[in-house]
Amino acid sequence: MSMLEIRNYTKTYGTGKKAADNVSLTVEPGDIYGFIGHNGAGKSTTIRAVVGVLDFTEGEILIDGHSVKEEPIACKSITAYIPDNPDLYENLTGIQYLNFIADVFDISAKEREEAIRKYADLFEITKDLGDLIGSYSHGMKQKVAIISALIHKPKLLVLDEPFVGLDPKATFTLKNIMHELCEEGTAVFFSTHVLDVAEKLCNKIAIIKGGQIIASGTMEELTHGNSLESVFMEVIDEK
Numbered sequence: 196m197s198m199l200e201i202r203n204y205t206k207t208y209g210t211g212k213k214a215a216d217n218v219s220l221t222v223e224p225g226d227i228y229g230f231i232g233h234n235g236a237g238k239s240t241t242i243r244a245v246v247g248v249l250d251f252t253e254g255e256i257l258i259d260g261h262s263v264k265e266e267p268i269a270c271k272s273i274t275a276y277i278p279d280n281p282d283l284y285e286n287l288t289g290i291q292y293l294n295f296i297a298d299v300f301d302i303s304a305k306e307r308e309e310a311i312r313k314y315a316d317l318f319e320i321t322k323d324l325g326d327l328i329g330s331y332s333h334g335m336k337q338k339v340a341i342i343s344a345l346i347h348k349p350k351l352l353v354l355d356e357p358f359v360g361l362d363p364k365a366t367f368t369l370k371n372i373m374h375e376l377c378e379e380g381t382a383v384f385f386s387t388h389v390l391d392v393a394e395k396l397c398n399k400i401a402i403i404k405g406g407q408i409i410a411s412g413t414m415e416e417l418t419h420g421n422s423l424e425s426v427f428m429e430v431i432d433e434k
Contacts, residue, residue: 204254285329
């Protein structure tokens, strides 16, 4: 079964402008699926509908066979979402926030302790977890958001521009974690406009322009040995 299936998703705003126009794509377990396009192309609109933040009337979105509209709790229980600008509770310490998220997902004391220790060490913020989130830099907040997303071992990890604001070492760490999760059967769906990262990381790609998918498939199908950047510029200019 597909981990994420978007069928003919359309989002029209009050002005009549279609931010997403008949978007369809499928993400399988183990995929690292890159969603690329210019700013304003419809990436964030689609992602926010997938994770249940943005309501929609046209089309259907399924997560592990469950409807986002009809079964939101079932979908959210197996999904983790990291927005491009994480909005955390700044009056909590890092460890309080992570425990709060673990409580939401009913994670046992042993499991949360192991996960927090593992990922906090990897992102080198263990010593900072006792500090208030309000004192953190943007990069540190992003690291806490990433750890909070991984605590409940999601089947679907959805990220919106995940590498913006991360230092090179944290970026390398996150890429390794994404690979590790996919080897365990998790599906990763993420937006980016950093094409060289997408080219090295993803096995599948969808290119969106003006709310429409204009190309999609495996990396090999799309590039035929050429660079993703050259393919992207070609299809964007064509359509």
